[in-house]
Amino acid sequence: MRYKDCYQRLHNLWLSKSNEPFKWGKHDCVALALQAIETITDKKYPFREKYMRYNSFKTACRLLGEKTLQQQLVVALKPFFDEVVDRRNLQTGDLVLLKSKYSEKWNALAIVDLCPSGFILPSKPCGITRIERKNAIITKAWHIA
Secondary structure, three states, rough: OOOOOOOHHHHHHHHHOOOOEOOOOOEOHHHHHHHHHHHHHHHHHHOOHHHHOOOHHHHHHHHHHOOOHHHHHEEEEHOOEEEEOHHHHOOOOOOOEEOOOOOOOOOEEEEEOOOOOOOEOOOEEEEEEEOOOOHEEEEEEEOOO
């Protein structure tokens, strides 16, 4: 269940992450998404302990094995969150798996921003960035209740 002040909590999270250096397993797309969920719901999910054991892109890929990030997320999030079929109903704080319109290799887990026309995810070398909905393709989405 979401806190009544979940939007303020999410805004405070964005402020706290605005200068944080990008670091695999600590401040990357999966870590930020999990922090957002925990911030607006105050719940901890076993996904963190199972999948956040990496500190480089290479190690993250090795942990994924033959499964893609999308396949891993679908399995990990299914017991906790409902997949959103009608993406017009996405709300602030919901999770989306994005694919770039400009690169076939780029995939990232992002959070629907306070303004639902965009998504928030970590940026390199530090901070967070906002991607406009028109510049990304949603391949999966989950409603965080």
